[in-house]
Amino acid sequence: MLYGIAAASAALMLAAVLAALLRVPALRAGITDRRWQRPLPVLGGPAVVAVTCLVAWVGQWTNVAPLGEGVGGLLVAAAGVAVLGLVADVWRLRARVLVAGTAVAAACVVPYDETGVGGGLLAVGWIVFSSLAFKGLDHTDGLAGTVGVVTAFGAGACAAAEVMDGLAVLLSVFAAALTGFLMHNWHPARVGLGASGALFTGFLLSSAAVFTRAGYGLGQSAGVWFCLGAVAAADFLLVLLTRTLSRRPLLRRGPDHLAHRLRRLGLTPPGSVVLLGAASFSAVLVGALVHTGWTGDGAVLWVVGVVVFTVLVLLRIPVQPPKRTVSTQVSGSLRVRNG
Template sequence: MNTTTAWVTAVAGFLTCCLAVVPLKRLALRWGLTDRPSANKAHARPTPYLGGIAITLGTLVPAVTALGLADQRITAVLLAATVMALVGLIDDIRPMQPFTKLTVGTVAASGVVSSGVHVTVFGGWLDGSLTVLWIVVVANSFNLLDNMDGALGAVATVTAAFLAGTAFVSGQPSLGLLLIVLACTSLGFLPHNWAPAKIFMGDSGSLFIGFIISCSAVFLVSGQDLDTMFAGLLLPTFVATVDTGVVFFSRLRAGRSPLAGGTDHVSHRLRRMGLGPRMVAVVLGLAAAAAGTCCLAMALQWISPPVTAVITAGAAILLIHLLQGVSAYESIEHPMPGNRERQG
């Protein structure tokens, strides 16, 4: 695969998403597929969903055109992500039971594992089970990260770009191409989702992104030693992992269900520290860039996996601890019109 092919495919993803957003936004408004304002949401008018369809099409069409279906592992990842995009779309239109979504996610992740994408820790069926659990949890963590305008779009763009570089360096050009297309597609969607957002990606887009990134991380660490595997899984998912950790432990301490909704995510806490919604997206993107840089540096053998694993785990634990000290449920002063701060 040459550089020209990679760039043409990436640009095709960017343009496909950009062009698809406009008619999808009109269609969503015509059909009433909108996220309506409420007490726990700061946007002032109904905002259309269906942005996830643009992200899915912008990634799938160029990637399949360039790569075909020859690599069963890449094909399995794409199929699983597409299934979850469809599930997310159904959930956007008519909310589904969490158990149903988790069941479908488990089946989709199992398909990826059966294609040969799995961690190698214990050997045998246990590795497959751990991989399925990790993919499902992380994919849903990315889903929950989509709680403020531009937040997940920024994280997805940066994370996919650095993970693509890691894939190319690691001798996985097909995966690298898929990830660079996802990065460019997310970038193409970002102006439409930047605060104040004109369209939301919904569960369709966030689950699609989460599945591709989580499966790709497993793809790259399969067969590696434990230190490399730990760092290689945590770094591409660092922002989503910290966000989930903050929510999980703070709710446990407060005696609230970790599965209940709430405006207590990292983005909400950053807002309560005085950052505007656009700056929150920038900060989360920068955090993803720092983690992505470490992941790429480790692949280039500039830093050792054990040191990277210890520093990454320490940083995650420290951030989870510090962010729990930020009040989670006070009202947000002067929200930007159109900014979405939904429960998740």
């Protein structure tokens, strides 16, 4: 208990300091992303990864908080995915390379002896989907970090209910590191998460959910997984439908994500993050209650229904303001001259 509090406090402070220190080197090296018409350094993700791994390793090395069977390998695989994401941040890897690398890492951590082959393949698919969905969720300041912190606490509660103390401590340390990073990532952000941090977040959280549900029924497990990643899944499905219906390339970036649509409805950037964070909390709470048996499996259907309804409603929101026609511009200029 005391170690968990100390570890989380240390992770929060170290991540906040390291993210600030890496900002200038990232700008000088050009490891940036375009956001709000300005370059945003994206080495905040490696700061979160490094601090999480360091604090977890100290707990394992001192034997104060051993990670437990399989959890160490999970963290190593997540770190490997983060390195792949860092390469993508620096050299812009193709999407299929990220997918293949994440799939290989996921295949190495799934406990097939408890999930079975069919359940294991489904788990691998979910881990890859969640990792890429979190990467897409990093489209606005503070969103991926906020949803990641909420999900980490929910997954940690599920792990604690299964007496997986090492995994629960790891997730609390990770949540604290993300919180330290968010000190620099809240709008207007000074440091970004990048592909490295986003992939690490999605991989670690979805893999932790797979670990906690190992040995349970496949249908109920899939429902809990979905609840824990509901906001990221909604964003992914919204973007997929938008670009498919408009016949746009799926990998081309655009203002068609959840937060973009909410801002078109009049919400401020922080307001959209708060709303989506609250939605994530609600879905994660349902997943945790279903996992612990406090509510029935039918509650998952409510989450699925809300996600589908939200996607269909926001799909009708234009992603960009209507363009002014040439005739409108000409008539407008004539009115100005005549006035």
